[in-house]
Amino acid sequence: MDVSSSVKDKVEGVEAELEQLQKENAALRLMLQVMSNKYKMLSEAYFRESNSQVPTICRGLTRFDLCEDQHSHKNILIPQLQLAANSSQVFVETDPRDESHIVRDGFQWRKYGQKVTKHNPFPRAYFRCSMAPGCPVKKKVQRCMEDKNFLMVTYEGRHNHEVNPSIGQSLSSPSSSATTSTPGFPNSVLDNPLRSAITLDLNLSSENSSGNGNGNGNGNDDDYNNKRSMEDHVAASLAKDPSFTLALAAAVARSITEHPKPPTN
DNA sequence: CGATTTTGACCCGCGC
DNA sequence: GCGCGGGTCAAAATCG
Numbered sequence: 001m002d003v004s005s006s007v008k009d010k011v012e013g014v015e016a017e018l019e020q021l022q023k024e025n026a027a028l029r030l031m032l033q034v035m036s037n038k039y040k041m042l043s044e045a046y047f048r049e050s051n052s053q054v055p056t057i058c059r060g061l062t063r064f065d066l067c068e069d070q071h072s073h074k075n076i077l078i079p080q081l082q083l084a085a086n087s088s089q090v091f092v093e094t095d096p097r098d099e100s101h102i103v104r105d106g107f108q109w110r111k112y113g114q115k116v117t118k119h120n121p122f123p124r125a126y127f128r129c130s131m132a133p134g135c136p137v138k139k140k141v142q143r144c145m146e147d148k149n150f151l152m153v154t155y156e157g158r159h160n161h162e163v164n165p166s167i168g169q170s171l172s173s174p175s176s177s178a179t180t181s182t183p184g185f186p187n188s189v190l191d192n193p194l195r196s197a198i199t200l201d202l203n204l205s206s207e208n209s210s211g212n213g214n215g216n217g218n219g220n221d222d223d224y225n226n227k228r229s230m231e232d233h234v235a236a237s238l239a240k241d242p243s244f245t246l247a248l249a250a251a252v253a254r255s256i257t258e259h260p261k262p263p264t265n
Numbered sequence: 266c267g268a269t270t271t272t273g274a275c276c277c278g279c280g281c
Numbered sequence: 282g283c284g285c286g287g288g289t290c291a292a293a294a295t296c297g
Contacts, residue, residue: 110268110269110270111269111270111271112270112288112289112290112291113271113272113288113289113290114270114271114272115286115287115288115289117286117287118285118286118287124287124288126288126289130268130269138288140288
């Protein structure tokens with residue numbers, strides 16, 4: 001009896017973990033797709049603009065780290081991304097029927113506008129942080145066109161106050177602390193970003209452009225190369241993201257502690 | 266009654 | 282200069 005119940009518990013635990021991993025996998029696939037689309041659009045725009053100056057060697061931009069080395073274009077990597085120096089994009093899985101744009105991220109927000117944008121039929125909502133007077137942080141919430149199950153949340157700016165743990169019930173774990181926060185970004189997301197949200201750091205500007213550079217010499221328009229490069233880049237970005245590594249470490253630790261050595265019978 | 270949301274109007278940057 | 286699109290304002294409505 002004990003053995004069967006133990007096995008049943010174990011199976012349920014594995015199933016729950018599998019389900020969680022499937023959700024995380026879906027979120028990561030979506031993130032990759034979105035990034036791939038954005039990358040494709042931006043690279044096309046970039047090459048249209050710079051085609052006369054950089055004839056062939058950067059076509060395809062299959063790696064971000066070669067263009068700078070070969071052409072010394074320190075800041076060539078898409079000026080729009082440099083504008084987002086304090087921005088972070090988060091994907092939050094929600095019910096597609098839910099039109100409330102509510103994302104519990106540990107902060108209190110006040111909605112100040114809503115707009116339908118050109119390339120996305122879903123309205124974009126604009127929020128300001130109302131937890132502290134004068135807090136400059138804003139966020140934009142819009143349902144993802146590629147997958148209606150996800151909300152794209154873009155944070156801008158840095159908070160001038162601490163998070164209120166009682167507010168972030170959905171994304172933050174009850175035992176999480178505010179000590180590991182990255183300034184400007186929700187602690188709850190960073191504490192456990194893979195629970196129900198995926199954080200995508202778009203700060204490609206300073207570190208990546210100066211450290212790794214841009215572009216590639218052997219590229220063409222091949223989708224395979226583009227996808228490979230995007231995967232490489234996203235993987236590198238995730239690896240650099242402390243919140244991702246923290247979450248990964250937490251997931252590994254969880255799997256170890258929650259599933260200790262199998263019962264010996 | 267104060268806080269928040271809604272929503273049309275307005276502002277501003279950008280491309281043509 | 283003009284039109285377009287994204288972002289913000291602000292008055293009215295709604296909520297707790």
